[in-house]
Amino acid sequence: MSEQEQYDTKKQDPSLKLFVVLSKAQRAISDLVKDDIKKHGLNPTEFGVLELLYHQGEQPLQKIGEKILLASGSITYVVDKLEKKQYLERIPCPSDRRITYAGITEKGKDLLNGIFPDHWKQIEKITDGLSEQEKRQAIDLLKKLGTHADQQKQ
DSSP, rough: OOHHHHHHHHHHHHHHHHHHHHHHHHHHHHHHHHHHTTTOOOOOOHHHHHHHHHHHOOOOOEEEEEEOOHHHHHHHHHHHHHHTTEEEEEEOOOTTTEEEEEOOOOOHHHHHHHHHHHHHHHHHHTTSOHHHHHHHHHHHHHHHHHHHHHHOOO
């Protein structure tokens, strides 16, 4: 098989096509969400940390990185910025001095309470290209794909 024939075969491979389409969709969606979050004076990482604390309560700083997929060195920087803006506070663990928690402040809660209604509408608008049934199918298929990809790491 010639190189051109191999290239043509690869171009028709649904695995490669899925990867490209998924990557482009993810980038387009992320760009729209990022723009929406920026309107509120936050970057996506800051928003992710606040959203985590808002929905799940106080979290050890070490665990925040794992939950929002952020390097531990970056967590300190983001937490410092959010603390300076008075959106979160550091809370020492009473039983273990090595552990520090982050908790959302009232000012942080007020900010998210103001952001969420419009942010939710923006997410709905972005995903309106799919019916409810297609959204559920996409969720199931992407979970299955993500689980399989995670298993490849082991």
